[in-house]
Amino acid sequence: MSDRAGLRTWLKLRFIAGIFVTLPAFVTAWILWIFWVKIDDFFAPMYSQMFGRPVPGLGFLTALAIILLMGTVARNVVGRRVLALGDKLLLRVPVFRLLYPSIKMLIDSFSPERRGSFKAVVLVQHPREGTWAFAFVTSELVLESPVGKGEMVTVFIPTNNLYLGDVVVVPRSDVIFTGLTVEEGLRVILSAGTATPMRLPRV
DSSP states (O other): OHHHHHHHHHHHHHHHHHHHHHHHHHHHHHHHHHHHHHHHHHHHHHHHHHHSSOOTTHHHHHHHHHHHHHHHHHTSHHHHHHHHHHHHHHTTSTTHHHHHHHHHHHHHHTSGGGGGGSOEEEEEEOSSTTOEEEEEEEEEEEEEETTEEEEEEEEEEEEETTTEEEEEEEEGGGOEEOOOOHHHHHHHHHTTTTTOOSSSSOO
16 A cells, blocks of 8 residues: 555656646747747748738738837937837827837846846845845935935836836845846746745846
8 A cells, every 4th residue: 555655646746746747838839939920820820821821921921020120220320210210109199098008118128128126136125124025226316315325226026927016226235146147037037936045146
């Protein structure tokens, strides 16, 4: 009986481990497949009319070409001005303007082009004294108050994975700089803390 229980435990542990190893690959492949199919379906009528028959994969290649073109435009001065004008026009659309700025700011924060938006990975006491949270420094400032001037830092503290969070201004002296790179900090958040190094700050 004990041998059967041991076998069941052995199989259960290996099966669960197999799920966690293979699931990310299957989910990634599924997302890419959906993207391929949907993009192809979107462009299919146009290419069917042009060539007289559907051309599988051509819609996907078209989407890649459009993304590459937009990236090329965004990298030069004239293109940036055109995109800025496009942003102004989009901000005039009644419902669209309520969502667009927040979504754009979020995506820009994690874009390689905006890597400087997160200057450092730090630890701050949040949401109460005695508990520490990972945060990303976004800017530094000098706060002038009735008691004098103080060096402060603005930090973004993720509270719902990376999509939502708190923006807090705290004294620089209350911040612990971890020595982690931004990529390592993002990995800690996305892994629910399992990627946290054994010792911090890292020197």
